[in-house]
Each structure stands twice: as structure tokens, then as C-alpha cells.
Amino acid sequence: MNEPVLPPSADLRFPSIEALRAFEAAARLGSFERAADELAVTASAVSKRIATLEDLLGAALLSRGGRALTLTALGKEYLGQVRAALGLLAAVPLHQRARQRRRTLRVSAPPTFSRHVLVPALPAWTAMHPEVELEVVLSIPYLQDGAGVEADVEVRHGPLGSPGMALLMDEAVLPAASPALIERHGRPRLPADLAGWPLLRTPVEPWQPWFRAAGLDWPEPVDGPRLVDLGLTLEAALGGQGVALVRPSLARGWLQRGELCALFDLPARPAQQYQVRIRSGDLAAAAFADWLASVCEAAVAQGHAALSGRA
Structure with a gap:
């Protein structure tokens, strides 16, 4: 669809919005006084605005004789356009004033966290804070070299101890695979039995912490695609492409339904965790961070329940 092209600026004479509103109100209500009451100005101000509009147009829009204002022929035509x-x-x-009174709160968060933790819980936040318009944007800190995304509240998946960051989820990881992959390879009895299994690799969740916890002196996997996103890694595991290190909070639905199965009851604390930073002094930002902490606590509890079969 083609956008309308405006004539050259030299051919245009735009009246003020205040003048147009004064004219419309006076024409509809029949007097300067009633228009003034509606617009919360004086009758003199309404009269002057309309006079300025008529001077700009070079034509009379209202007939001022008699007890009530009446439209001229040109005024009637112009009123419809106005x-x-x-x-x-x-x-x-x-x-709109209602929209202008609403506070916009911008939250940046990684994709997988947003999809599996944040977004499912948003109706509760909206119900509690209808005056706040929440804007959620995705960020990929691993690829942004620490620059982040401009936001009031920032959620990050990164190393502990980062300046200004508060811990959201202190969670362990453990290997999980699809039933189809387990059927092909046979369920492993010991961590060392994973030798020869396809191990899904992502720089966001390296295997070394779990290898150390399992007593394996193995290097990071080098075979297969390198997936720079936890969500892609989970999807690959669901598709039977390999074993993934999973956080139960993110994979709780699939663990509960048996679409992913933990291979060992051997969790390991990862090098990185989800953390939050408030980058605005607004009270809504602090309230959102507190609310998000409770959402994360519930997600972690649900993930543990899914692992134990109590979900």
C-alpha cells in the first residue's frame, strides 16, 4: 500500500490542533461558552483560536449573529473534514491520556528464560500491575560482548559475581536425553558409559562442571553443531540428536511428560546462573525484580518436582 505524498511545504498552511478543536466544539455545541467549558479554557480563548483559524484560511467558518453560532456553507464543509x-x-x-499515564517498563532477558520462565507467568504480573505496560525484549549476552540491551530490568545468564547483578536461580544441571536416544544406545549405568554418545555442545552451558562432578577427565565435546542458545540445545535433545545438560526449571514440562529423561541423579553446579540487574530507579522496576525472583523460585521447585516424579 502506497503512503500518501504530501504537497511541497510551501503549499501547505497547517492550523493548530487547538484551533481545530475549538472550531469543532463551538460548531457542535453552538456557543463559545459551552466549547470553553468542554475544553477547560475561557470563551475568549475559544473565540481567538477560531478567529486565528479563519484568518489562516481566509474565510469565515461561523456566523456570529444571533443567540447561537451557525456554520457558514464553507464552515459546514470544513467541519466534516476537521x-x-x-x-x-x-x-x-x-x-490518549490513559495510555500516556501508563508507565512503560522495559525488561530484557535471554530467549530460553523468557519463553519457559518469564512469559508463562506474565498474566499474574499484569493482573497485579495494570498501570504498567511491560515491554519484553530478547537479549543474547554471549554474543553482545557484555554490552547488554538498554532496559529498566535486565536478566542475564552469566558468571556469578558480576557487578550489580543479583542471583535469580541457583540451580544445578544434569544430563538428559530423549527416550528415542536412550533406546538406541541403551540406558547408561555410569557416567563413563556416555563415551560414544553424542553430547550436545553450547558455550552457554559447557560440560566441564558436570564432567568434574562425575569424575570424568574429558575435554569439551568437539563434534556436532555448536548451538549458541539453551533453547536450541533443548530442542536438539528433544529431537534425539544428543544428550544435553539441562536446567530442570527450563525443561520441567518435558521432564514431567517424559519427553526428556535425566540419565543420572548427579547434578553439578554450572559456572553461570540467571541473574537480574535493576537499571532504573523506578519503583516499578524494583517491584518487577522482586516478583520475578518469586517466579524463578517456583520454577526451580517445579523442576525438582518433575525430576522426582512428583510434578
């Missing part, structure tokens, strides 16, 4: 224009402007959400 109402259409004002209607279009009034329909723009950003022009």
Missing part, C-alpha cells in the same frame, strides 16, 4: 482528521488523531494510542 472531524475526520481529529478522529484519526484521537485513534492514535499514544495521544
Whole structure:
């Protein structure tokens, strides 16, 4: 659809919005006084705005004789055009007072965390804070070289001890695979039995912490695609492509339904955790961070229950 092309600026003479509103109100209500009451200005101000509009147009829009204002022929034609224009402007959400009074809170978070922890819980936040418009943007800190995304609240998956970051989820990881992959290779009895299994690799969740916990002196896997996203790694595991190191909070639904199965009851604390940083002094940002901490606590508990079969 082609956008309308405006004539050259030299050929245009735009009246003020205040003048158009004064004219529309006076024409509809029949007097400067009633229009003034509606617009919360004086009758003199309404009269002056309309006079300025008429000077700009070079034509009279209202007949001022008699007890009530009446439209001239040109004024009647112009009124229809003005109402259409004002209607279009009034329909723009950003022009509405209710929208302008709402506080916009921008939250950045990694994709997998957003999909499996944050977004499912958003109805509860919206119900508690209808005055806050939440804007969620995805960030990939691993690829942003620490730059992050401009936001009021920032969720990150990174090493502990980062300045200004508060821990959201202190969670262990453990290897999990799809039933199809387990059927092909046979369920392993010992961690060393994973030799020869395809191990899904991602720099976001390296295997070394779990290898050390399992007493394995193995290097990081080098075969297969390198997936720079936890969600992609989980999807590959669901598809039977290999074993993934999973966080139960993120994989709780699949663990509960048996679509992923933990291979060992041997969790290991990873090098990185989900953390939050408040980057705005707004009270809504602090309230959101507190609420998100409770959401994460519940997600971790649900993940543990899914592992133990109590979900």
C-alpha cells in the first residue's frame, strides 16, 4: 500500500490542533461558552483560536449573529473534514491520556528464560500491575560482548559475581536425553558409559562442571553443531540428536511428560546462573525484580518436582 505524498511545504498552511478543536466544539455545541467549558479554557480563548483559524484560511467558518453560532456553507464543509482528521488523531494510542499515564517498563532477558520462565507467568504480573505496560525484549549476552540491551530490568545468564547483578536461580544441571536416544544406545549405568554418545555442545552451558562432578577427565565435546542458545540445545535433545545438560526449571514440562529423561541423579553446579540487574530507579522496576525472583523460585521447585516424579 502506497503512503500518501504530501504537497511541497510551501503549499501547505497547517492550523493548530487547538484551533481545530475549538472550531469543532463551538460548531457542535453552538456557543463559545459551552466549547470553553468542554475544553477547560475561557470563551475568549475559544473565540481567538477560531478567529486565528479563519484568518489562516481566509474565510469565515461561523456566523456570529444571533443567540447561537451557525456554520457558514464553507464552515459546514470544513467541519466534516476537521472531524475526520481529529478522529484519526484521537485513534492514535499514544495521544490518549490513559495510555500516556501508563508507565512503560522495559525488561530484557535471554530467549530460553523468557519463553519457559518469564512469559508463562506474565498474566499474574499484569493482573497485579495494570498501570504498567511491560515491554519484553530478547537479549543474547554471549554474543553482545557484555554490552547488554538498554532496559529498566535486565536478566542475564552469566558468571556469578558480576557487578550489580543479583542471583535469580541457583540451580544445578544434569544430563538428559530423549527416550528415542536412550533406546538406541541403551540406558547408561555410569557416567563413563556416555563415551560414544553424542553430547550436545553450547558455550552457554559447557560440560566441564558436570564432567568434574562425575569424575570424568574429558575435554569439551568437539563434534556436532555448536548451538549458541539453551533453547536450541533443548530442542536438539528433544529431537534425539544428543544428550544435553539441562536446567530442570527450563525443561520441567518435558521432564514431567517424559519427553526428556535425566540419565543420572548427579547434578553439578554450572559456572553461570540467571541473574537480574535493576537499571532504573523506578519503583516499578524494583517491584518487577522482586516478583520475578518469586517466579524463578517456583520454577526451580517445579523442576525438582518433575525430576522426582512428583510434578
